[in-house]
Amino acid sequence: MSSFVEAPATHSPATQPAASAIAALRALRDELGETAVLIGDAVPERNCNDWSTQPPQRPLAVVRPVDAAGVSAALKACRAAGLAVVPQGGLTGLCGGARPEPGWVVISLERMVGVEEIDADACTMTVRAGTPLESVQRAAADAGLYFALDLGSRGSCAIGGNLSTNAGGNRVIRYGMARELVLGLEWVLPDGTVVTSLNKMLKNNAGYDLKHLFIGSEGTLGIITRIVLRLHSQPGCTMSALCALPDYNSVKRLLGAARRGLGPLLSAFEVMWPDYWQVVTERVGVRSPVTGGHGHYVLVEAQGTDATIDGPRFQQWLEALLDEGLLSDAAVAQSLADTQAFWGLRDACAEFFSALGPHISYDVGLAVRDMHAFATRCKAALAAAIPGCDSVYYGHIGDGNLHLVSWVPGLSVEQQPKRAMDEVIYGLVRDFKGSISAEHGIGTTKKPYLGHARSPEEIALMRTLKAALDPLGLLNPGKVI
Template identity: 65%
Template structure:
């Protein structure tokens, strides 16, 4: 088989694997890792055939489930020797096809690479295996009196290694930053099976290149993250939240500015929901929306403090000042932790959209904050013209420039994916945004990368890939 000019050896090998070669590969993997760690044929779990993207299932040649870094390295060496590409998999909650196998590839699942290895209270660090679910990491930090601020709706399913590989954002980026800012050290298996163990526990370490940044956000194309050292943060003594209805988007921008200046480091989240989102969620069973429909925008403002007796009244006073300034049309403020959870339940209800809306396309884009409402209006108008009858719901973190969209055509099979993507991503380029704010590129956004990255940037990405993985054995065809 002759590879296309843009096709790596790994992609070509994945589509042209003879029965004898595959049998030899499987035998070598079983001999090294044991039969229980190598699942092929009818033993392959269906879940490993795809992620949460809308691309559909693609069964791998085999699912390999190593339990140690040494086993990951051995599996990588064997696959590289047989010319068979490897697709790393974590919690499989990605939306861009980054963990979706190629035909004839091996899916390397880190589901057995779980556990908290160490918590160091003095340095405020945690060493953890990459397959550990984010919620497990959060709970271990909480039990030790600390906070892991990374938080996503998929916290119970997503793996911390996958969070690092996609540089996940989540709900509290406005205060704590992206996953990148929470990682001090990594252990990584390279495409040739070599291992870099750089489990740094120091915040200040300028000894040469900071290699961890090659792998954070690289979506498993340059190396397989097996262990991480995370920064831990002080656990907040109190959390306050308010759901606010606003008369226009200018008030949203004003409220964000007031929250940054008036709440300072207490501000931990600033979420915005447009009316269509609010109306859809309000009609969902089990979701209680504490404000009526009919407003231009809805904001969830969260603050975390160190002294409830001082910080809760301060938050209440700040909110009252915003009402007096005319920024708020209505608002409700939390009186308990249960109220905070209820407010977040409105925002997290988007996880049920596949059951409520049926098939649709999810989008994760970034835009200048001031331009978001203009983008929303332009996008709704363009979708109505291009795909008559299409629905589109808009919501996002806003404070960090992240807007989420779900769009589709009810009852359509297949969905008008191409038309919807052309509208959404075409306008992203016009408004000076990015096609990916926190979910990566994977397969689904690869055709649109040129909208937001220059030819020189993409060429440099390809040079990095070629330098670390010259044969394209690790997650080929993804990102660039």
């Protein structure tokens, strides 16, 4: 039985006469520059959608400011003309959060790129919101420091978009979500007000910490323009092992052993179910360093400070587990190439379109103890409810994040029964008291199921905040709540 969240009646963006709207956009182009505002047929195809499976929609215009003042001017002009606005970064979101509707204006941060400052003493970086994540990582490394957030889309996604969805990624178990890696922000409110709060201090309890309103709000409360990121020391060494285990109880025991035996060195704990393993080794064709036929496969990574100390410590920890009989098989990386090969097995999901054909990806949060029960029930429920439906399971696990992919062979993306899949998957998430989104956001695709993970009181408070900051409902309307 579905429990969709029905939003109360809200102000809808006024429909403006085309001539009035175009006149406002042309005036904005005169203010910001010829290449800063693209109207009508000049709108690039890339700005018509994100990576969600929804059909693309052409916006009325794309505004490409270079700073917060430009974002402010764009929001003021759109507010005066009654035009709805959607912010866009790298467009790698999977939930429709950056997808426009016809008649909307896109504010793209693609020209707001670059690192403004790296403060090695404070271990901070001040960066513009449109900067690709990989560029942020590289700039930190060039300065002898480390930015811990890492995603498979690192070369395409923008750091501002990462914050708008509170991205997680591969090393949350050690460094936390994107939220934990931010010290200060600059943002622009829906009325065009620029708020600059580029704090660089770890300790600053002077009133409300307002930045957390905008991290994870998916561009519905304001547009992030600049960020102060928290950096860490570069790891002196990285150790990794690929382990095969007989069952999920052994996986949980291994996680506990890793937390105790590796302590703060533990940086990743990635679990792959047998169905996922079969796809990546047999259909994608990734070579495995361990034997097949096991109950689960785990990639354990630890980051240390001294290879001569931490390397042997990691090896001894793993050997003790083998001697204990906890592991069925294991391979330890002897080089960077080995580590990359291990991660190649976990990241092979990027090849699923070629291996499986069209499919639907899901991202849910669950208690660690419940993940195997959820995966078992979900796989059976999908197969029973949707003829021919198959699914595979994998995830970060140590931070409570399970990913799954489901599909009906032979169907296009548009033909995949996503609504039926959603009902099964999110219904089970509700039953297990989990979250419908661990790290991908809500956007529009998960909005009907928000009540599966948030109480009516929480959703009401979200709507109160939205109404207070965006009373005209023009900033990314209809998203999240």
